[in-house]
Amino acid sequence: MSAPACSRAVVAAAGLGLAAWAAAAPVPDTLAERTRPCTACHGEQGRATRDGFFPRIAGKPAGYLFNQLVNFRDGRRANQAMTFLVKDLTDAYLLEMAGHFAALDLPYPPAVPVRSAAEAARGEALALRGDPARRLPACTACHGERLTGVLPAVPGLLGLPRDYLVGQLGAWRTGQRRAAEPDCMAELAQRLTGDDLVALATWLAARPLPSDAKPAAALPEPLPMRCGSQPPAAAR
Amino acid sequence: MRRILRRLLLALGGLLAVLCALVLWLDRPRAPQAGSDAPATSPDAVARGAYLARAGNCAACHTARGGAPFAGGVPIDTPFGVVYGSNLTPDPETGLGRWSAADFRRAMHDGRSRDGRRLYPAFPYPNFTRIPPADADALFAYLRSLAPVRQPNRAHAVRFPYDTQPALAVWRALFFRPGREPPDPARAPEWNRGRDLVHGLGHCDACHAPRNVLGATSRALELGGGLIPMQKWYAPSLAASHEAGVAGWPVDEVVALLKTGVAPRGSVQGPMAEVVFRSLQHLSDGDLRAMASYLQSLSSAPPEPHDPIVRERSQMARGAELYETHCAGCHGKQGEGAPGAYPALAGNRGVTLGTPTNLVRVLVHGGYLPATAGNPRPFGMPPFGHVLDDADMAALLTYLRGAWGNDAQPVWPVDVLRWR
Numbered sequence: 001m002s003a004p005a006c007s008r009a010v011v012a013a014a015g016l017g018l019a020a021w022a023a024a025a026p027v028p029d030t031l032a033e034r035t036r037p038c039t040a041c042h043g044e045q046g047r048a049t050r051d052g053f054f055p056r057i058a059g060k061p062a063g064y065l066f067n068q069l070v071n072f073r074d075g076r077r078a079n080q081a082m083t084f085l086v087k088d089l090t091d092a093y094l095l096e097m098a099g100h101f102a103a104l105d106l107p108y109p110p111a112v113p114v115r116s117a118a119e120a121a122r123g124e125a126l127a128l129r130g131d132p133a134r135r136l137p138a139c140t141a142c143h144g145e146r147l148t149g150v151l152p153a154v155p156g157l158l159g160l161p162r163d164y165l166v167g168q169l170g171a172w173r174t175g176q177r178r179a180a181e182p183d184c185m186a187e188l189a190q191r192l193t194g195d196d197l198v199a200l201a202t203w204l205a206a207r208p209l210p211s212d213a214k215p216a217a218a219l220p221e222p223l224p225m226r227c228g229s230q231p232p233a234a235a236r
Numbered sequence: 237m238r239r240i241l242r243r244l245l246l247a248l249g250g251l252l253a254v255l256c257a258l259v260l261w262l263d264r265p266r267a268p269q270a271g272s273d274a275p276a277t278s279p280d281a282v283a284r285g286a287y288l289a290r291a292g293n294c295a296a297c298h299t300a301r302g303g304a305p306f307a308g309g310v311p312i313d314t315p316f317g318v319v320y321g322s323n324l325t326p327d328p329e330t331g332l333g334r335w336s337a338a339d340f341r342r343a344m345h346d347g348r349s350r351d352g353r354r355l356y357p358a359f360p361y362p363n364f365t366r367i368p369p370a371d372a373d374a375l376f377a378y379l380r381s382l383a384p385v386r387q388p389n390r391a392h393a394v395r396f397p398y399d400t401q402p403a404l405a406v407w408r409a410l411f412f413r414p415g416r417e418p419p420d421p422a423r424a425p426e427w428n429r430g431r432d433l434v435h436g437l438g439h440c441d442a443c444h445a446p447r448n449v450l451g452a453t454s455r456a457l458e459l460g461g462g463l464i465p466m467q468k469w470y471a472p473s474l475a476a477s478h479e480a481g482v483a484g485w486p487v488d489e490v491v492a493l494l495k496t497g498v499a500p501r502g503s504v505q506g507p508m509a510e511v512v513f514r515s516l517q518h519l520s521d522g523d524l525r526a527m528a529s530y531l532q533s534l535s536s537a538p539p540e541p542h543d544p545i546v547r548e549r550s551q552m553a554r555g556a557e558l559y560e561t562h563c564a565g566c567h568g569k570q571g572e573g574a575p576g577a578y579p580a581l582a583g584n585r586g587v588t589l590g591t592p593t594n595l596v597r598v599l600v601h602g603g604y605l606p607a608t609a610g611n612p613r614p615f616g617m618p619p620f621g622h623v624l625d626d627a628d629m630a631a632l633l634t635y636l637r638g639a640w641g642n643d644a645q646p647v648w649p650v651d652v653l654r655w656r
Contacts, residue, residue: 027566027577033615036566037602040618074302081601081619088513088606093613 031100037085038097046101047109055164061215062095062102063153067179067229069094076178078171108159108213114206115162123203126196127157134191137224139200142184147207149215153229156215162205169197180228187225262409265352268342271369276337276377285378288371291523292364292437293515297321307331307385312358313466315451317394319358327384332376340376341369346414354404356392357412357451365414366436411452423533430530433523434459438515443471443507459534463593468655469506470593475534478585482528483536490528491521496610502586503579503605505598513606547638547646555635558628562620571640577615582640592647595633596655599624626652 027033032045038057039046046058057065070091072082086094114120127147130138140147142154149156157165171177172189179185189197223230276282289295289306298321300309308323325331332340339350347361348354355361364372397403417435419428434440435457445453446462453462461473461480472480482490485501493499497512504512516524560569566578573580581587586594602619605611624632626649633652637644 027574027615033577034613035616037604037616037618040602040620041622075300076302081621084601085604085616085619088509089604089614090607090612093607096613 031096035097035100038101041081045104045106047106052161053163053167055160056108057101058104058106059214060102060155061149061151061153062098063151064149064155064229065098065101066095067153069098071179076180078176105214108209111159111206111208112162115202119199120203120206122196123199123201126200127203136188136191139204141221141224142219142227144216144219146210146212146216147204148210148213150219151215151217154215156213157204158207158209158213160205162201165201165204166198169201170194173197182226182228184223184225184227184229259405259409263354263405263412265348266342266346266414268338269345269369269372271337271341271373276373277380278377281374281377282381283378284371285374285376285381287518287520288375288437289378290515290518291433292375292439293511294324294375295514296510297359298324304383304385304387306379306382307387308389309387311390314358314394315465316398317392319356319392319394320390322389323385323387324379325382325385325387326380327386330386330388331384332379333384335376337373337376340379341372344372344375345369347408347412354401354408356394356404357407360439360442362412362453362456363436363439363441365412366416366432368416371437407450407452411450424529426526427529427533429523430526430528433527434530438527440474444474460537463591464507467507468593468597470589470591471507472585472589473537474531476537476539478539479589480585481534481536483532483534485532487525487528487532490531491524492610494519494524494527495521496608497606497614498611500575502584505586505603505605506594509603509606512608517606517608517610545638545643545645547634551631551634551646552638554628554631555633556639558624558632559635559639562623563632571636571642581636582642584642587636588642588644590645592633592637592645592651593655595636595647596629596652599629599633600652600656621656626656629656 035046041054042057043054047056068077069082069086069089071077072079073086073089073094075083077083126136127139130136130141139157142150143157144150144154147157168177169189169192172185173192175186177186192200295305297310297312298306298308300307300321303309304325306324308321310321312319312321323331326333328334335350342348343350343355343359344361344364344367346365347357347359392399417432419425420431423431441453441456441459443464444459444461445456446460447465448454451465459474461471461476463470474480474482477483480502482493485499489499489501493502493504494512494516496517497504497509519527563581567573567581568578571580571582571584573582579586589595598617600619600621602617604616605614607614620629629652630647630649633647636642637647
């Protein structure tokens with residue numbers, strides 16, 4: 001339709017008392033369009049915003065994202081804003097949304113500078129080696145050697161805001177955040193002290209992303225503990 | 237002097253005794269309505285009961301989020317304290333395992349527990365008293381068919397004196413009239429069925445009617461709209477053309493709204509999205525048509541006339557600017573919306589309701605329409621609570637309520653603060 005014809009159509013539609021959408025661009029029939037409520041907080045295409053709390057969701061494993069959406073809907077995670085958005089959505093639709101964000105392959109923002117070197121060193125030791133005396137496995141034992149997560153449902157731990165990491169580890173420790181039983185992260189977080197979790201968050205938030213930031217396809221060893229969020233085959 | 241005082245006291249005592257007797261007579265124990273004593277077990281009764289449980293949205297109060305179905309534990313916040321939905325599974329210790337069908341009928345029709353205790357009317361037995369005994373029996377058959385879940389009921393946390401049996405007796409004497417309403421012979425069977433669904437199992441007035449200071453719905457049958465207790469949502473009048481009345485709609489559109497959550501002239505949001513998601517979308521077309529037929533017959537009160545509305549020019553200008561930046565991309569430059577995805581805001585009754593409650597909620601928290609078989613992948617409204625401050629939200633909403641022929645009262649930052 002030429003420009004004058006187009007504007008005539010608008011005038012005609014308005015003249016008939018119809019809405020003027022006749023000439024408006026149609027709404028894209030895409031998941032990107034359907035997930036606008038998500039990107040309002042999680043940033044354009046699900047990248048983290050500079051707001052400092054909302055986590056990046058782009059590129060996380062679909063199984064992880066789906067589990068979280070269901071956890072918000074079914075009361076295992078407590079965030080009123082999230083629960084309100086997903087309360088009346090089906091598993092099928094949530095799975096589609098999770099797949100949409102999982103498939104996005106976008107660059108990460110640069111890591112933030114370390115707040116305290118001593119804190120970071122303590123965090124690094126816990127993350128890479130764990131603490132056998134307290135039966136704490138290394139983060140890498142489940143989240144992958146590069147800490148970028150493992151398919152299908154273990155999330156990466158890098159590129160997340162420090163405040164978010166502190167918030168989540170703390171919520172797990174107090175029972176505010178839960179996952180399907182057996183809830184391995186809840187068990188682990190209860191073995192961490194407050195200082196441990198701050199140190200972990202400090203180190204993780206400052207860690208640069210490896211050149212390949214995608215989740216690993218599989219773990220070399222079985223998971224060190226049973227995790228309800230994982231398909232049974234992945235657990236020992 | 238002392239004699240007068242003694243007589244006065246005697247008279248007062250007598251009056252009190254008469255009042256007590258009146259309350260006890262009005263709230264006298266009633267035998268359960270006739271029906272079978274043994275729980276029905278036929279697959280038909282169980283299937284029928286499962287359907288009715290959805291029609292009544294029993295799970296809303298008796299299934300905790302992520303919990304075992306009908307094992308209770310859902311907190312229901314009321315102005316009088318918190319009531320917890322009870323365990324309806326057939327566990328003998330913590331559920332309904334020891335109940336008979338007659339016990340269950342009495343609970344539904346007369347609001348008394350198995351031991352005769354009066355139940356809190358948060359359990360909507362003033363509505364359920366209208367359901368036929370056969371439906372109550374089918375519901376019981378369905379509940380008996382569930383796997384028993386051992387989960388003790390949480391003790392209610394209702395304040396004194398509302399937590400006492402005498403207080404409940406007075407409440408019941410004042411506000412509860414047990415019994416079914418006979419069919420209206422002047423109306424079609426479909427209308428009568430719709431009336432019973434709307435006022436019985438559906439308990440629509442629980443939200444769509446105002447409540448008095450004692451929490452009883454007033455003029456329940458009129459469905460004239462009300463603020464939902466303890467929730468910052470207004471359930472609009474179903475009997476007013478300028479709120480959510482559907483008298484002038486084609487019946488198919490009313491059915492579509494109830495079944496899919498969206499129709500050409502409106503969509504459901506907030507608590508009603510949940511009602512469609514968990515309950516109404518599962519009803520048969522016949523039952524939905526019956527409800528539609530009844531809802532369309534409700535009186536269609538016109539809006540009360542009001543003085544011309546004055547809007548501050550600065551608020552409107554700021555609102556227009558914000559609309560252009562944040563809203564026009566989806567809702568259109570003239571508030572015309574995008575069919576199938578984003579609602580029109582021009583001429584939208586949800587935008588011009590007397591109270592801006594729902595508008596504030598939607599702007600702050602965003603939301604999705606319910607994902608239903610008829611609308612499985614809804615588009616959604618992003619939350620703006622972290623993007624705009626209260627003054628900007630008030631300006632934006634004032635603009636929506638005053639632009640493109642909309643004509644509703646302005647919104648002030650204090651309204652946003654109150655309802656966000």
